[in-house]
Amino acid sequence: MTSLKLVDVTMRDGNQSLWGATGLDTAHMLQAAALTEACGFRAVDFTSSSHMAVAVRYFQNDPWERIRRMHAAMPGTPLQFITTGLRFIAWQQADPEFMRLVYRALQANGIGRFVLLDPMHEVPAVIEAAKLVKEEGSAETMCALTFTLSEVHTDKFYADFARAVAQSPDIDLFYIKDPSGLLSVDRVRTLAPAVKAAIGNRPLEIHAHTTIGQGMFSSLEAAKLGISAIHVGVGPGGDGSSLPEAGRMLANLEEAGHSVDLDPSALARLSTYWSRVAAAEGLPPGRPQNFDASFLRHQIAGGVMTTTARQLEELGLADRLGAVIEETEQVRAELGYPIMVTPFPQMVMSQALFNVIGTHRYAQVSDQVIRYCLGKFGKPTSPIDPAILAAIMDRPRARELENEPDFPALGDLKRQFGANMPDEEFLLRAVMPGEQVDAMLAARPSRTGYSPQAAPILSLLRQLAARPQARDIVVERAGFRLALHAGASA
Template sequence: MSGVVDIVDTTTRDGNQSLWSATGLTTADLVAIAPTIDRVGFHAADFTSSTHMAVAVRFHREDPWERLRRVSEAMPQTPLSFITTGMRFITWVPADEEVIRLAFRCVARNGIRRFQVADPSNDPVRLRRIAALAHEEGVEQVVIGLTYSVSEVHTHAYYAERAAALADCPDMDALYLKDPGGLLTPDAVRELAPHFLRAAGTRPAELHSHCTIGLAPLVYVEGLRAGFRVLHTAVAPLARGTSNPAAETTLRDLEAEGFSHRLDLDALAEVSDYFRALGEEKGLPFGTPQEFDATYYHHQLAGGMVSTTRRMLEELRRPELFEAALEEVGRVRAEMGYPIIVTPVSQLVATQAVRNAIDAERWTNVSDETIRYFLGHYGEPAAPVDPGVAERVLARPRARELEGLEPLQLEGARGRFGARISDEELLLRLTMPEEQVNAIGTASPKAAASPGTARHPVVTLLREVARRPAVTHLRVQKGDDVVVWRRAT
């Protein structure tokens, strides 16, 4: 076998989300390493989502739009990617098309060049509509994803049918097989590959999986053999565990199979060293290789949701119900029509399973979001829902109130939040608590100064030189890279 394999870097979005709860990285952390990431030669960087943008505001008091601008300016050669369902922006409340259009427009003009679109129900009609909308609002490249799952209805014929339905989509620039649960097996990817490659045609076919039960590296090798030529990986410190395969290991594997790549290994090593040092200083965990666990197929919760479920039970002082709750996940999923266990539905299923495990009678307590699911606000289920459960959920008085829930709209928003604020600020105020938006930029200097920035060797050198008035000029060269500093006069 031969051919060039391209790599999409998932470190800053999926790796950060899978291992560091999406909260581990600040804007300063990202800007400090962005030029080095740009030198690696990645096909693209899976960089952010509206959830990550909200985290920047809520946890770091940072402007997420500034983050997009600064990082995109610092790595102009590597397209930054934004992942979306196209159904909402930041808040769980569904948004109407005008809100989504404005969000897409703002994301694109602040530096995002690539969108990864994934629908919770793998609905080809909705995927095509969101892809068209993204292009209309200025996005350069749209990658449509079909999210992998295992159930009575999520058969290989199901995926073949949906891939075929996307084949003639004029707004699809690439197609990817998205496996957030790490459920793919080598046999499965071998059987699915021809359908995805046929649907992609001359466009790239990408493969994305997680190491949650240890199969993803094998899946990537088999995917290469079957024809995929773009793989999604994270650098080693933010890979493995519940994250994606490690870039370093994947490159060795693909070379062993006779393939080549375009990456600068020295720059890749620098990126990996940076995130390892950053994690050590912040006390953040690194991914470790996982053993195969066949029981995982019964609940299919991603690693982050497994730990969230355990934490929920510990907070409720019922940790002994953990195994029962995992078993309940499979039962709840079947009753809800086998939704794919991916955000946002994974949270609904896990929360309901915990409630069912604790309560004397199942489905006694139901969240508003789960009621909305049964009302059809999250799309058509893959299979019919359990009629008895649906009747019980929809008989609740709250269901009548939520039935008429209006999607988030722009109408009247300018009047509420101010005619002179930017579109970007308007979107934040429309979707987030006022006190959180008002707090942007109020972090203490100590909190705002990222340890990753201070530790970067060139940044450290320049700061030290700036403190010495006798030094007026500095030139540093390593290979073809040159940094020139002059004191302002």
């Protein structure tokens, strides 16, 4: 049995999978920093460009400040940034020199590890991103093998991709990323050895969601096969559609005879903190999930399924959900089996919805699907059905989008925003609405102090501030009653 490490995903993937990426702000994270550092994680899956946008848009938190302060508070644990190659916040592929500046700024502020994920598994895209990262700093680079089930995504497909990427000296390690929780124990037994044989002595990690109850089992099986680290969520940030819960994973690994390089007492303290935050902020904790075999067919993420069901109910078409799910499988096959990771689940299921409720299939097609067919998200892994491609492209909107301008060159953007603008502000303004960046700058510095115990009273004070007309307030709890009236108290 080998000595294993754990990677904590609570602040990024747990937050995203369970709480829509909007559950935690900078203060919540900073309060957890020392507790997290004490655990001894291999790394912390900390942020992405999408999470940086959420920090600005929903919290008016400066995402660069968040990275800097977290790195200063936990310098011994690498902060991980996940990126889909040459993209930053916007899904449009960016100028490589723009991305060079992104990678430079991220590393200057404290990012110590990059996950390089290309949904189409294009080798040149991953290698180019890794080269830019290494030229701008010393962070680790980890290549993602994003798992899905299709006729195309065989063990050989992943091994060939990993072997080709491993030719780059700029790639430090790999991980099997299973964002939909589709990876079974049987498949791990063939996939992990095939990938390990392809990558030589580079480490291989596993990131398996528990959406349909398989993530714990597939991760434990991978531990037997020489995996170097397992990704987990802590306390309420684990299980459900997140990753296996860290405390249970640690206990199961030790029961199986593995040595795990982690401080269990520190992990217990961190789990208690996140449990208190979840209770104070009304964040539903992840729960162990039952196996759902239908998910292996449609591969629809829980959030996308919920949104579509609500849309059908609002249209008075709730009885058509089964037809939409069935259509989703066909649309995905026709579009060349895109991996069901954002934005592709939303794209595929929306098209299935249009096909079911429209006058005929592909009568209505979203701009995102057209851009996908134009190759603006990269080359599809498997060819798009020729008849479907022709139907999508034979419309005026397709010709308009084909001629839409590319992402501006770095020099043009610098001239637009001013050569003297600080890089951090410039990078946000180049891809986000200006008014959102203005609001963030006006709100700086971000709130840093946080106590779960104080959250209820702070919530009450915020509600009172929003209702200045309230004149009579009563606060009651067991053995205590406080009545406040205009001009008097009792």
